[in-house]
Amino acid sequence: MNFRSSSPPIHSPAITRLKALAPLSEAELDALGKAEENCQTVRPHHEIAGEGIAFAEPSVVVSGWAGRVRSFADGRRQILSVLLPGDLIGQPQVRQSLAPTMIVAITDVTLCGAPEADPAGNLARAYAASAALDESYLYRHVARLGRLSAYERIVDWLLETHERLTLAGLTKEDWHPLPMTQELLADVLGLTSVHVNRTLQMLRREGLIDLRGGSAVLLQKQRLSEIVEYRPTRLQP
Amino acid sequence: MNFRSSSPPIHSPAITRLKALAPLSEAELDALGKAEENCQTVRPHHEIAGEGIAFAEPSVVVSGWAGRVRSFADGRRQILSVLLPGDLIGQPQVRQSLAPTMIVAITDVTLCGAPEADPAGNLARAYAASAALDESYLYRHVARLGRLSAYERIVDWLLETHERLTLAGLTKEDWHPLPMTQELLADVLGLTSVHVNRTLQMLRREGLIDLRGGSAVLLQKQRLSEIVEYRPTRLQP
DNA sequence: CGCGTTCTTGACTGCTTTCAAAGATGGTGG
């Protein structure tokens, strides 16, 4: 799913994603392009937004991975959702008072402000579609944590992440980047890093995935999908 | 379950909740009141919205409990979120194409259409606040399923549900209705009904809760809160 | 090359599930 078309204007992953969510006009693409020229960078482990802290303006993740995090006093930690390039932080439409959770950078993350959108335009539609997808992925995460085994959680999450990255044009066939340690994976999936390790080995032994060096290959996407009844997320009927 | 205040205009739980989220004008209260005169009822186990099915219009839960549900082919089931009186289904502002999940009635549920709101008015603000709360509760549910033990999940969920029902004026002190079987609780909490049963007994033995006959009493709210580091959900700083 | 982080591995514990079946409970019709 490369995002290079035959014609010149090659877009960044973030713009590629929004463009995939609604047919953006030239003016809207321009606005996004300009917004991206004014980025700020956050280093790994650093906070992008604090829980309950009103944040400046709605933003777009231009590059890098981040995570919404809930930490407990005893050290337990749960990553509530993973933020990928093209994802929005804070709704550009509805100005919310408070950030609902803390957001932490996983890799280097570059952010830019989300351009204001004409409510009737396609950019607004892309923003809305993005919010709708976020909601779907969140519900999926609940079902994953509530009812799937460790084995299934990993498979399901990898498929979902592959699908999300594809929207931003960041996958190549069955390959995608995966800049996360097994400990971070554990925090996403509600497991321990030891058990993630053992389960990944099982998946490797079965020839289903190839995970290493910060990237993942889904060797048998079909079989993986069957394991968890995975169906792509759709917004349109 | 009475929600009576000292002054004449007594509102339904649903209106009480929205009123608590933003200071509604008389006109807005009227609009809500009129909307409630035109309800439809859904019986337990029946579908309120189907997954991926475009639904008619944004609605308000006037009374009764419902749940967003994800079912698996092998019979596993996860309740993704519980809908209580005053909760909104579908965003009244942003018209979304598809329902992200199936919604099923737990008790008898009455629904009415959500009145259109002037984007600058307080009703719109209440709708936005409701959506923001939904988001917070969803993140909380993720953390609960991912990192809390069965014991903690039950405590945390009971506290959250008490808080939510209080917004709608449906609690009395530490009492609130709980029209759910242990099997449904298990489906919410990602456990088995057998284990929910055993864990509830433990909580009863410890004198922390009193659960029976469709209602719950949180006997030691303070201690329960400490068990799970519970802090009320806030929208304002 | 050396150090810190990440990945692996092993042994053991334990929370939660599974399977089965026996009590309660509540509503219904005779």
Added chain:
DNA sequence: CCACCATCTTTGAAAGCAGTCAAGAACGCG
């Protein structure tokens, strides 16, 4: 008013998935 049925709750024993603790191997970076 009670028998009866369906549903819900409770209990027991056994199995299993995942967590804990600890230590060694591998990797990446300066």
